[in-house]
Amino acid sequence: MEMEQLVALCKRRGFLFQSSEIYGGLNGFWDYGPLGVELKRNIREAWWRDMVTGHNELDVPAGAPSAYEMTGLDSTIIMHPQVWKCSGHYDLFHDYLVDCRESKRRYRYDQVQGRWVSCKEQRIFVATEAGGQEGLEDTQQKALKYFNLRAKHVDELAWDGPLVSLTTIKDFSQVLGPDAKTLGTITEPREFNLMFETHTGAIRDESSKTFLRPETAQGIFVNFKNVLDSTRVKIPFGIAQIGKSFRNEITPRNFTFRSREFEQMEIEFFCHPSTSPQWYKYWRDRRYRWYLDLGLAGDRLRLRDHEKAELSHYSCGTADIEYAFPFLPPGEFGELEGVAHRGDFDLRSHTEGKLVRSGDSLVVELDAEGKPKYRGSGKDLTYFDDQTRERFIPHVIEPSAGADRAALAFLCEAYNEDEAPDENGKPAKRVFLKFHPRLAPVKAAVFPLVKKDGMPEVAKEIYSALKPHMNVFYDEKGAVGRRYRRQDEVGTPFCITVDGQTLQDGTVTVRDRDTLKQWRVKKEDCLGEIIERLRA
Ligand code: ATP
Numbered sequence: 001m002e003m004e005q006l007v008a009l010c011k012r013r014g015f016l017f018q019s020s021e022i023y024g025g026l027n028g029f030w031d032y033g034p035l036g037v038e039l040k041r042n043i044r045e046a047w048w049r050d051m052v053t054g055h056n057e058l059d060v061p062a063g064a065p066s067a068y069e070m071t072g073l074d075s076t077i078i079m080h081p082q083v084w085k086c087s088g089h090y091d092l093f094h095d096y097l098v099d100c101r102e103s104k105r106r107y108r109y110d111q112v113q114g115r116w117v118s119c120k121e122q123r124i125f126v127a128t129e130a131g132g133q134e135g136l137e138d139t140q141q142k143a144l145k146y147f148n149l150r151a152k153h154v155d156e157l158a159w160d161g162p163l164v165s166l167t168t169i170k171d172f173s174q175v176l177g178p179d180a181k182t183l184g185t186i187t188e189p190r191e192f193n194l195m196f197e198t199h200t201g202a203i204r205d206e207s208s209k210t211f212l213r214p215e216t217a218q219g220i221f222v223n224f225k226n227v228l229d230s231t232r233v234k235i236p237f238g239i240a241q242i243g244k245s246f247r248n249e250i251t252p253r254n255f256t257f258r259s260r261e262f263e264q265m266e267i268e269f270f271c272h273p274s275t276s277p278q279w280y281k282y283w284r285d286r287r288y289r290w291y292l293d294l295g296l297a298g299d300r301l302r303l304r305d306h307e308k309a310e311l312s313h314y315s316c317g318t319a320d321i322e323y324a325f326p327f328l329p330p331g332e333f334g335e336l337e338g339v340a341h342r343g344d345f346d347l348r349s350h351t352e353g354k355l356v357r358s359g360d361s362l363v364v365e366l367d368a369e370g371k372p373k374y375r376g377s378g379k380d381l382t383y384f385d386d387q388t389r390e391r392f393i394p395h396v397i398e399p400s401a402g403a404d405r406a407a408l409a410f411l412c413e414a415y416n417e418d419e420a421p422d423e424n425g426k427p428a429k430r431v432f433l434k435f436h437p438r439l440a441p442v443k444a445a446v447f448p449l450v451k452k453d454g455m456p457e458v459a460k461e462i463y464s465a466l467k468p469h470m471n472v473f474y475d476e477k478g479a480v481g482r483r484y485r486r487q488d489e490v491g492t493p494f495c496i497t498v499d500g501q502t503l504q505d506g507t508v509t510v511r512d513r514d515t516l517k518q519w520r521v522k523k524e525d526c527l528g529e530i531i532e533r534l535r536a
Contacts, residue, residue: 001415003327013490028252028260035490038441040407044242046438047265052240063285065278069237075219078210083218085374086349093214096189097250103179108250109189112166115139118158119147125175132329135163146176194247212246220268221346224381235383235394238269254327256404263403268396276395280341284319287339287399295436296413300324302333313357317341323409336409337401344393347381410439414491420516423481433491434514437534442492443470444530447483449499451476459498462526488513494530
């Protein structure tokens with residue numbers, strides 16, 4: 001599948017629109033249209049149901065060290081600024097960027113690649129934002145232009161090595177920027193904090209500065225004690241939250257994959273330090289399976305354990321659940337979710353203050369006067385186990401998923417083309433979205449074959465019977481073949497058609513989106529039939 005086809009379908013059928021499109025759009029912001037909002041709601045609801053409300057705390061799920069409890073939370077987007085100082089985001093949540101003095105464009109330092117080439121007694125580094133084959137072609141085109149060569153003289157370019165990251169380059173004077181015509185226009189990298197700033201209250205000064213949260217997790221940590229004190233949860237337990245997060249990404253790209261406003265689905269799972277490695281493993285596998293169960297194919301989905309060097313300074317283990325998005329070069333994967341073993345870092349930070357690593361341990365970071373650089377809340381965030389009489393700081397396992405990246409992966413995976421007879425019975429290309437029934441925005445469509453002979457009346461009756469239970473679509477316009485195709489294109493699993501036979505024997509046809517098989521059921525059995533098939 002070409003990404004352009006999916007992007008066009010998403011716009012045409014109302015899954016995704018560019019934000020503020022009538023004003024030219026705003027880079028990194030996306031709106032979900034009438035069908036997109038249903039898809040995303042279904043993803044969120046599947047997650048909430050599978051992780052929280054549907055979780056049975058009396059059972060020990062396969063792979064779990066013991067039974068556990070789950071609760072939910074909905075915290076604010078803007079929080080006390082100290083939250084971000086103690087969590088480390090204020091000092092550390094940055095990417096490196098480079099500017100181009102010629103094109104005035106800005107790039108994320110680690111996203112620019114390039115390759116060395118020699119020609120006409122000069123050796124330069126030709127940079128590009130593209131990867132894989134596209135990156136090779138782009139750098140070749142640029143080098144030809146730079147050295148003023150025709151395509152037929154491409155052999156005069158002597159390439160030295162494959163595409164490598166700009167981060168490997170020490171001397172920027174020989175770099176030809178991705179959008180530059182002259183050498184040495186790329187600036188040295190500098191830090192750029194990704195948190196959006198705002199001010200609370202009428203006075204706009206340093207003291208009123210607040211931030212839009214870049215993750216929902218911190219809202220959970222600062223409510224850990226509230227949840228403990230207001231419920232009867234006992235360790236091990238998890239607090240789940242779904243909500244908007246904001247990151248002022250330097251280069252939003254790849255459709256909704258990297259946006260500046262997005263939605264996260266996060267769990268902070270609190271457990272005893274001695275069992276935390278088993279819980280980490282459990283969540284890693286549990287979350288990976290969740291995507292598989294909802295239809296992401298095994299060969300495009302992978303669970304990747306981070307190398308030691310990749311781990312953040314507090315993490316004892318992290319794994320990413322990744323998907324081979326079609327906009328990435330072959331063999332490359334993009335992150336859908338990170339599952340991290342965070343130890344006691346977060347609860348300690350919010351008690352003691354911002355922590356830094358010192359040898360093997362984490363200590364409070366001090367300022368020039370030897371005082372904590374960012375003071376914690378001082379509140380006791382330990383847990384007392386009244387059975388063992390032990391007091392300890394729980395360890396945390398964090399499965400952190402993005403609802404928008406999940407929606408994009410499910411869309412990419414669902415996109416299918418085949419050949420099926422059109423309304424005139426001739427074979428024609430068919431586009432259909434093969435969503436898992438739980439995720440499909442519309443579960444069933446109801447059609448009268450023709451708009452007469454009492455067929456619309458029966459179809460409307462069936463529609464009304466289904467409507468209280470699921471999202472159903474009624475359509476009586478145009479040829480029935482065309483109506484089927486419109487539903488296939490948005491991933492509706494079943495179409496119900498009232499035809500001439502219905503008026504004689506009270507049966508209707510039900511058609512399956514994927515197999516195109518049709519069968520007859522009694523009109524009053526439609527609801528039961530669809531519910532059963534959606535569950536299957
Ligand atoms: P990346 O390396 O791709 O920037 P990350 O490692 O910074 O991601 P986390 O901080 O682990 O991401 O965030 C958890 C999840 O939130 C990600 O797995 C992803 O699904 C989602 N997410 C993070 N940043 C974005 C974004 N800019 N747009 C959409 N989703 C995002």
